Amino acid sequence: MEKTYELNLAGRTLKVTIGKVAEQANGSCLVQYGDTVVLATATASKEPREGIDFFPLSVDYEEKLYSVGKIPGGFIKREGKPSEKAILTSRLIDRPLRPLFPDGYRNDVQIIATVLSVDQDHSPEIVAMIGSSIALSISDIPFNGPTGSVLVGLIDDKFIINPNSEEREKSDIHLVVAGTKDAIMMVEAGAKEVPEEKILEGILIAHTEIKKICEFIEGIANEIGKPKAEFPIFVPDEEIAKKVREYGREKLIEAINTVDKLERLENIDKVSNEIKEVFLEEYPDSENDINEVIETMLKEEVRRMIIEDGIRPDNRKADEIRPISTEVGLLPRAHGSGLFTRGQTQVLTIATLGAISDAQVIDGIGEEESKRYMHHYNFPPFCVGDVRPLRGPGRREIGHGALAERALEPVIPSEDEFPYTIRLVSEVLSSNGSSSQASVCGSTLALLDAGVPIKAPVAGIAMGLIKEKDKVVILSDIQGMEDHLGDMDFKVAGTRKGVTAIQMDIKIEGIDKPILQEALEKARKGRLYILDKMAETISEPRESLSPYAPKMYTMNVNPDKIRDIIGPGGKVINKIIDETDVKIDIMDDSGKIFITAPTEEGGKRAMEMISSIVKEVEVGDIYLGKVTRITNYGAFLEIFDGKEGLLHISNIAKERINRVEDILSVGDEVLVKVVEIDNQGRINLSRKVLLPDDPKKEG
Template identity: 60%
Template structure:
């Protein structure tokens, strides 16, 4: 059976081809929007995975360079590990889908979204979220709640659904909204300081469009969907659970009301040991089940404490932020550093300035080819007091770094204002809630310390949520710490300035957020953000007026675009010679703007003079200090600028009659000459005696 189903979204056709590809997958579809096509395959294991206490869902997003007519770079010439963008898109698919699977479902589920054709007007990542939802709904996998996803832009102060490439260039907002037909599941946003009211309206605008996509999916599901399997859900034996509860519930409750985190953890470890000693003989093979019951008890107690008793584990008010401290310049040889501490969360960010040639080259399917502002985030094991092998960044680290980068992008000065590549590295030194938002704050401090003229400081905060089972009751909390994040229902991260929002990322563990919750979280985040910005401003009010003495200095000049070839030379021979002689870095733009970077000012000035000489036009009447390069019977050839030489006829060498050229000049002499003529063949005629005469007149006037 092969079916093609279509609907219209934002005036363009969304099409699903089902039943003609991937015959051995549980479900395989082509989903297309314009000329953008994503292949989606969904499969699940027959039985639950043994020995796990989580749902093993795997979302893969693969970018094929043939989708944009590219051949991969490098020696191997094939796609390798996922790009950072592909990882971010996979996370964006995972977050709204994961909470909608049945609780206790522990079968391996894999959804693979392969981008096979890309039209830049229609984003494949948005299409992949919709495709993953459709494939799961059509499959036999126990997934019954479809989600729709759209992007929202603001062009000429109007909201636009799924903006095209040119509209995205003009848009002040890059927003992704994913929702069911009842509640919002996920939001990703980057914007140019968007006001809270405008951001809320944009989210709601996208929400309404998501409902249309969900309705379309439900129609497909009802008509073509496979019969859903009845899953084997993991559940702890009721007798065991009751015995563990009876034994330790009161002890756990007493411990969870301890406000000091370290003391609470120590006492909790002691309770766990008592439980282990009590049940290890009766239930020797049920250690994981006992741990599951203990987790459920802690969760119940903390959620009840927050929702019904209006009390936080550390005793704070619901809108209270933990103690904050800010420091700058703590590392002596780096270009800029910021240390931000909020409670037991601490992040150090280090700023490094480089040449424009240090910009990151991007080899992917998007239209973006490079970026000069880079943000990296590291989360080592010591940040939580644990031990584990140190490996490369995982998906979480890449996601957190991208979020902090997104929050600061609108504030970074343009290349014309600040001709540097900027790299920030956020090192998480201690983690107890929202290190990604702490890295925004630490990065602001580092940029200011480095002397980067950012538009204004930015800060970030994470908001949390606790809801009742039926979602009828909810409480929003500000500046969530680890225990509230662990047992809560939402992680709503908002970064921005005093003017507005620059980045949002939220996901949920429940079946979505209400409109009221979104509104409340945005308002609470603004209040907290302004409080943190006051702390940052008290530490450092403005960018330092001078760069670090260890940072390279950049000098700029402009030349005519048709002179670029003279600076570069055949095979780069000329520019490489300049670099070798001066030790500088040189970047040349297509419009003729040249950037020279060096730690030594004199070396930079020397390089600029060489380039200026290479590109200057020789003008009649000007005097030059040139070098004699060749001597003939009828005169001397003098190089007045690099690659440009003219002839001083023997009659123009001196005021008196010259019998032999060598009587006046020798090979290698530096002499003053005046350009007296440039003939129609471009040949330059020079005069030494006219240059001497003009110099004498000038000296006489000065005297």
């Protein structure tokens, strides 16, 4: 039976329709906000997946180009692999939902959010996040939600919930917050150096709206939701668990207390293998039980040591940052490079400068845009001592690259200040936690080394949390084990002035204001410390670019002259490009021209050629023209690059001539005077007016 529900969300109606479509899914709904419509479905397998020790949840955000009235480009006229934006949105949906499934639940769960219609003033990402929570909440799939999600903007020091497209452009923050009615589950933000207290205020304002959304969803679920299904939870056999603990606990504690990551992992593996070797003889079919007990013991002991003994696995204090080293200019031919090492996490970032036309054009369900700054993050298997096939970037790599890109975006100079396309690539060479934030630091070093006039250096740090009942410890600069076994991964990047990016994921059922406040303050102190360490190596952009970076020249011309520069069929501009080996980017509306040249000589020559084309020709000007073609009524002369005039047969000589070829040939250089410019801009030339009156002196 079809049912419709409505909620006033930020002054606009959020409409939810249930029972109309996709009824074979465990849970489904159509969610409309403005003219944005998303179909959200949640489906679960009937039986748990065998032989796994994790929860198999998959989330897909499907962008359909028909939603914005577009037909896909290219030969195959259908949607292909998900865009980077779709992957990032899938992660946004996944992250607040995943911790709310019961421990031990091993059934496959698939959430699909399909974008059917898009109104750019109503973000489909937020609609998809809310729709996914509704689909799970009304389904029979076990889920400890619901969650709500909102986007927060900040304009003129005022917060706006779910800003429209124009407001998003003006906003100082782009803050996505998701949570339950009791606590915050996820934060994803980009900001223009906004102070920590303002970020916290925005998160708390978002939570007020989230509570309303959660209550709205609870009302729907209570009215028409399916009873939650009974499901088997994987619990290790009690007898095995007791024996494994008695045998292995002390050995595991000793292995954990190893400062070096590789040694620690090696010691833990040795103890784990020893335990399995001992107990698999007695319980040959219980490997999953044994593995689960070992993992649980590991988590319990690491957390106990931090909470009760104040000891981290590498013997640091809670707010202590690992040793940092920095270096720039490692790669002689790269335009800029920076090596950032923090403990056993090491990232090499390379900066490359290119022409404006090298920018990435993004044409999806959003408005078409051009990205002249981009960051790519690579996480090869060797950085964690693994062996696996090299594939394209996964969701994690795309997510980390986008986070680092967002962190640096507010300090990147404008096109007017620095007319280059900028590409950063972060190569993770060694990883023991916080590699995304190390790539932020490496990016700052590479940009400064490349001579890019960034507004301020940016650094990043990852914070962690261990929470046992009322006992809370916030950890600065978490390493891999603390991330894996802890309750929070809270990445904060920014300048000395304020925050530029945040990514927070909670693995428990939310955190409150005091924890958020303390984590933000400790992250600020850690960030300032890291910025000081980076400044010891380089604190300002280099005064000049790399000699291997392209030379950039900018010109402003009358927009009406653009067609003359391009010429018929691109003839003129292609000639300039061929002769000078440059790239030319023309902004038609403004008349701004960017010339990117491998050499100074080529760039200046291209500028001269363009200047001569846009130069205003006036009657009375005298030029040394070159004959380019001959007709039966005269000759065409190029008087300067790209500009031709007609020398009529009657204006070639004092005396009458029958054939142009009697006097002129193609390639001849002839002194001519401009005698007329007609109303169509055509130039008429004369040779005879410059000839002496006595024909005998003409030679």
